[in-house]
Amino acid sequence: EIVLTQSPDFQSVTxxxxxxxxxxxxxxxxxxxxxxxxxxxxxxxxLIKYASQSFSGVPSRFRGSGSGTDFTLTIDSLEAxxxxxxxxxxxxxxxxxxxxxTKVEIK
Amino acid sequence: xxxxxxxxxxxVKPSQTLSLTCTVSGDSIGGSGFFWSWVRQHPGKGxxxxxxxxxSGSTHYNPSLKSRVIxxxxxxxxxxxxxxxxxxxxxxAIYYCARDVPFDLWGQGTLVTVSS
Numbered sequence: 396e397i398v399l400t401q402s403p404d405f406q407s408v409t410x411x412x413x414x415x416x417x418x419x420x421x422x423x424x425x426x427x428x429x430x431x432x433x434x435x436x437x438x439x440x441x442l443i444k445y446a447s448q449s450f451s452g453v454p455s456r457f458r459g460s461g462s463g464t465d466f467t468l469t470i471d472s473l474e475a476x477x478x479x480x481x482x483x484x485x486x487x488x489x490x491x492x493x494x495x496x497t498k499v500e501i502k
Numbered sequence: 503x504x505x506x507x508x509x510x511x512x513x514v515k516p517s518q519t520l521s522l523t524c525t526v527s528g529d530s531i532g533g534s535g536f537f538w539s540w541v542r543q544h545p546g547k548g549x550x551x552x553x554x555x556x557x558s559g560s561t562h563y564n565p566s567l568k569s570r571v572i573x574x575x576x577x578x579x580x581x582x583x584x585x586x587x588x589x590x591x592x593x594x595a596i597y598y599c600a601r602d603v604p605f606d607l608w609g610q611g612t613l614v615t616v617s618s
Binding site: 396429431438439440441444445450482484486489490491492493494495496 | 539541548549550551552553554562564565566598603604605606607608609610611
């Protein structure tokens with residue numbers, strides 16, 4: 396099984412600050428890496444697919460990068476509505492596996 | 503607008519079979535070409551993919567759950583279903599249905615509690 400490890404687990408950030416979340420895979424997954432946002436009591440929402448492709452309707456402040464084993468989700472200029480838990484997900488092996496999540500709190 | 507809606511019992515007894523259905527509206531399971539998945543989330547925890555199915559009947563399962571899971575599709579009702587047998591308290595979770603891989607559209611989720 397491919398293990399995805401996110402860091403940090405938790406981040407407290409001031410509005411307008413830049414947020415960087417990393418996701419490391421236990422083996423190469425090319426660019427089969429996706430990012431989701433989950434707000435409390437809501438289902439996850441797809442933000443970024445295949446490492447760097449923005450999903451339809453997602454604000455441009457969300458950016459993804461990386462390939463192989465190391466990936467990054469960047470939120471430029473954090474807004475209050477971005478308070479959520481963010482998950483990475485790999486799909487190189489069928490439905491794949493998820494990272495443990497990174498909770499972003501607004502200071 | 504495409505919507506996915508999970509339905510099924512919210513309480514299942516240990517050792518019994520958990521059965522859930524996802525009804526898709528605004529899209530045709532049979533004509534879309536997508537894969538249709540079940541994903542679960544243990545309370546306060548992360549996400550776990552369970553299985554997916556294509557309208558053609560092609561299926562794939564999470565190896566850790568494969569021995570207990572069956573996913574099926576009914577294109578006439580535009581639904582797909584999950585059966586998880588021999589449940590224990592460890593199967594208590596919010597169960598989501600989702601479209602395609604990556605999961606670009608999710609249902610609202612349904613909490614299933616395993617308890618006697």
